[in-house]
Each structure stands twice: as structure tokens, then as C-alpha cells.
Amino acid sequence: MSAPESVLVVGASAAGLATAESLRRKGFQGTLTVLGAERHLPYDRPPLSKQVLSGAWPPERIQLRGRDELDALDAEFVLGDPAVSLDAATRTVSAASGWTRRTDVVVLATGIRPRPFPGAEGLRGVHVLRTLEDAVALRGELAAAARVVVVGDGVLGSEIAATARGLGVAVTLVGRQATPMASQLGPRAAGLLGRTHSEHGVRLLIGASVERVTSRRGRVCGVRLGTGEVLAADVVVVAIGSVPVTDWLEDSGLVLDNGVVCDSRCRATAEGIYAVGDVARWHHEGIGAMLRLENRTNATEQAGAVAGNILGEDRPYTPVPYFWTDQFNAKIQVHGTLAADADVEIVEGSESDRRFVALYRNGGRPTGVLGWNMPKQTRLHRQALVDAADHSLTLPR
């Protein structure tokens, strides 16, 4: 395909912005449009559950680029207007306001939205955390709350529990796993994370399910567990995972299956349409499987690959997955994947000092590196994963 004259990026968060920037950096001189559902200029989400929720940073600090940098991009930003339909054959996108654009290339970067807790929608005091407004609203309620229950023990739930506890609120973290983030960190490091939460006064309810949220006159008052136990709460935070924002694509003709299904070049199942970031489920040739990553660095890395492929590079996207989380005094970083049955070796520092790097191996081959308060050393050990010819990655879970 010859170089396109126009590109429309649907989604104005990290992945959408990075795609636009990468296109320009690689020399694209055509018309560039970014359509965003939120009214804000592109902002960063990882601080929402940490520095913004705690109040350490004012909300404007998370804006990803200044006005001058966005002006230099020479892109039209259409904000506060969610996309509502795509005609894949003509690459025509329509938005809620009636705005419509036909373009040579469409990049889908609509991200994810929180999975709601059935029956809890619309109750005052029940929160999810995805947008800036979500974070500001939750922060406002935490200031006055005595008891908070966080439902969900993944990365987001664990971070929210830590931040809320740091504000002095009594926090209970309810999760199905044996310890928070067990599926992301494996049993050993997740065990250490669980002890960290307990030491800081978070009450952990492990292996527990929430049957329903209880309410009085439209306001949440607690959660009822599968065991029948009732936990009283002024505020309930629901962090039970996310769903890719693809409902607006249902009549597009694209193949959707837990995200926008893409080939190894991040091309969706129609000519001239790509997907990037949280919403993209693509074929990782190094692993030999379909993958969808909800990681901050994946948004920008994949954007580079998508921009290159739009401009004819024709290269597969084969990243070493990476994420980090900051909870209490623990800065945890993970490269690759940490299988529950992996052999774990501490290669630097020590667990007792809460400062170490662990190398994870399956069948003798390095599959992941976990760092605990040792960011630089962790990055250096990442090379072991790159050196393994096919990354030697195993699928999460």
C-alpha cells in the first residue's frame, strides 16, 4: 500500500497520542486527526490511583503534553465526542455529535472501561477508577470516609487500597486470590506484597467473593460476601477488571474477541485499520499466541509499531511486556511474565531488605524479571529475556 494521505486515530489517551507522535516522528506529513471521548487533552492514567488519588499531585500535573507540544504535532484534536460507529469498508468514523470523517487509515485506540459490579451501578458511594473525574470523585469521598472496601485484588485494586490506607482510612481489600496480585506476581512476590499491605494496616480478605453490594436509600452501606458475612462501608471501590471499548464497533464488520483482533502487524481484519493499546489483541510472533496488554508502556511501544506499519515498515510487534506498580514503600517492576510455577532465584539484593531482583525461569529458560525497589538493576537483568531467542515468554496464567 502506498503511503496514506490521512490518518484518523480514535482515542486520545496515551496510545492515541503516541501513535500520532510516532507517525510525525517517522515522517508522516498527511492529515492527522485524533478523536477522543473525554473532553480533556491527553492525560496519564497511572497516577490516578496514586498521586492524584492521594492528593500529592494536582490533576493538571498529569497532562501528557503542553499546548506548544500538541501544536507542534500539527494534528486536529476532536475531544469530548465519543466514536459511535465505523464503516470498515469505507473507513468512515462517526461520533456522538454527528461528526463524521472518511480517511485512508483508521487507528483504534479506544482503550478499556471498568467492569461494573452487577446491581451496584448508580449507587452513591460506589466508585470505579478509570478517568480523571473518577479519581477526583473518589478522592473527595475518601476525605470524609471512615471505612472503605475495595473489591478486586488486581493491580488497580491493590494500588487503591494502598493509597486509601495512606490517607488514614480503614481499608479492607476483598479478593478471590490467595494474596493480592497473585496472578501477576506469582505466589512468592505476591505473598510479600500481601505482608506489606498487612503491615500497613490493610485488612486482607483473601479467597473471598462479594455476593452483592448493600445499600440504604440509594447510598452504599457495605458488601455481603459469599460466606454471608457483611462488611460495613461508607465507600466501596469496584476494581474487578476491565472490558475493551469495542461496543461501538459491533456493526463495523471487524472481528472482535476480547478486543480488536489483529495480526502480528497490529492490523485489524479490514484494509487500512489498525488497533493499539489496551483495546488491541494482536498475534505476538515471539510467544506464538494472541495477546492483549493493559500496560502503560505497551500503549507507547505498540504505537511505534503501528505507526511504522502504517508507513510500510511491515514489522511484527514482539515486545517484552513490562509493568510497574507503587504501593506503600514498594516499587515493583516486572519484565516478561511470571508464571505461578516458575523457578524463582534472587539475583540481587535480598527479600528481607525489601530490595531485590528476582529472575523467573521455566524449564531453565528466563521468562521474567521482578524488581522490588531496585529499578535500575531490574532493567539491567531484563537483557536475559531479550537474549533468550524467542523471549521464552509463557502466557500469563
Next chain:
Amino acid sequence: MKITVDEVKCCGAGQCVLIAPEVFDQRDEDGIVILLDAAPAAEQHAAVREAASVCPAAAIHLGEEA
């Protein structure tokens, strides 16, 4: 090109060091960015621009020569 870094925003991912190791490093103790060369030579500019764009904390800012 004139580079500035925001140490408070930096999350220590080290992406900048992977892309432009002659311009960026990380502190041994906490992984926060160290700017090795605030005004790098022209052959580094493409890598520095990529590093600034992919930085997951938007902690690298580029300006023109003062």
C-alpha cells in the same frame, strides 16, 4: 536541542536508557533518571525524541537551544 527531566514524575521504568543510553542513565539507589547530556549532538536527536515520546511518565521535555 535542550533536554530537561522531571525527577519527581520519573517512574524509573528505564525506557529512556534502553533507547538513548548515551544521554540517559538511572540512579543506582532508586532508578530515577540521570541526564548525562542535556545538549546532545545531532546524531542523538532522533533517539532522544523517541525516548521523550515513549517515557511512561512524560518526564522528559525537549526545547530548542537557548
